[in-house]
Amino acid sequence: MAQGRGSAMAAAVLLCLLLSRLEFAQAATYTVGGAGGWTFNTAGWPKGKRFKAGDTLVFNYNPSIHNVVAVNKAGYDSCSTPKGAKVYRSGKDQVKLAKGQNYFICNFAGHCQAGMKIAVTGA
Known part of the structure; x- marks a missing residue:
């Protein structure tokens, strides 16, 4: 009997691992x-577009004239x-989406006001 319980436990652990891999495999990358x-x-x-938490946003830009700043709704x-906002400056930034609202702007003078900002909802 104890052996049967151990097999069931191992099967449950394996199933959890497979499901977590499946969820990870479904994450998408968006440029x-x-x-x-x-x-x-x-x-x-x-x-x-339909985004999910865990999806990756890739920001490609010239870092000498732009950046990416993860902000809250008020900042957007x-x-x-x-204060304390994460600023990306590589020109090839990869950002994983969190569940809920995700806001990004370029904080170079006038860029956000000219439309260089996005709001993305991670489901």
Whole structure:
């Protein structure tokens, strides 16, 4: 009998591992702005796309003239960088989406106001 319980436990652990791999395998990668990359007028880019928590957003841009800042809703709405916000500067940033709202702006002067910002919901 004890051996049967051990086999059932091993099967349950294996099933959990397989399901976690399946969920991970379903994560998608999106290049923000498509072929044009992270630039002006990208605010509408997320429309019509279905994002999940764990998906990766790739921000491609020229780091001498742009950046990516993960902000909260207030920072997004006001185009300002809250204290402690994560700033990306590589030009090839990869950001995993969290569950719920994810907000990103470029905080170079005037860029966010010119449409260089996106709001993405990770389901």
